[in-house]
Amino acid sequence: MAVSTPGRRAPVRADLEQVFRAAYARVVAVAARVLGSRDEAEDVAQEVFLSFGRSGVPAGEAPAWLSVAAAHTALNHLRSGRRRASRERVAGVADPVSPDVADAVVTLDERRRVRAALARLPRRQALALVLRHSGLSYAEVAAALGLSPGSVGTVVRRAESALRKELSHHASPE
Template identity: 70%
Template sequence: MTSPPSRPGVRPDLAEVFRRNYPRVVGVAARVLGSPDSAEDVAQEVFLAFGRSSVPTGEAGGWLSVAAAHTALNLLRDGRRRAVREENAATGTDAVAGDVADDVVVREERTRVRAALARLPRRQAVVLVLRHSGLSYAEVATALDMSPGSIGTTVRRAEAALRKELNGHASSG
């Protein structure tokens, strides 16, 4: 019995890799962008790129997580945040419970953190995004081809850089 013919240019493992990794890819992108809709768009781009790649199946999870973080950060850095602001505004105006002032402060703080994250060196931003998206130190190390023992230090330094960026920007603005 032969396997069904695959479409030209499509990896035979794509469907399985997609099923296994889609939630994580969307989660990583959503952590950066703050918008489920934008995160799904990023996931689509990432899986299209994976489909054209020669990344070994066993390395797919790490590759996809890093690609999601990079793609989402590129979206921030390119200034295409209008969709995120519209999404946040739509959900903020429909809120029935809660204090409007608190909602505004939370939204502004998230926007401030995302902007600071976009100003960090890419490696620091990616380490923070992956770690705060729920990946273990070992998973972050594998995804970024780093020593597992160095991840804690790298995360702490990236967090310090983010705090410095936030504090520096707050005092100058």
């Protein structure tokens, strides 16, 4: 049953609050795994739950749907952020992040490299990696991506291999 709100285009699900309370932490964790920022992950979670609230996804399918939606949305943010950063470099806009400790710079650079490589992977591989490394079980990843549970390990291993190739292909010359 949906609750109609004046001024809204689509009705909001009656079970939204219950699903939100049960799944919010996982949605943020999946998005944060991709983005590396809890603040950005919470923005993604808001988008995901808004979409879910207007959807007809059965409540029993909500956890898998929300995890995939979080990964998709976070990857889209990652890709659009990379394009924006490229435009800013061309325009001469300085990067506002300037850590003052060498270790922080190295860690930040490595995370950026991994996220950029992840964004270059085929979407299915990127999703499999993000979901599995966000703590979802093989069965949950299988349900979320429409795979057989037995094939999840293979998909994840291939995705990890593709990620390693991307990282070595785009390694900075030193």
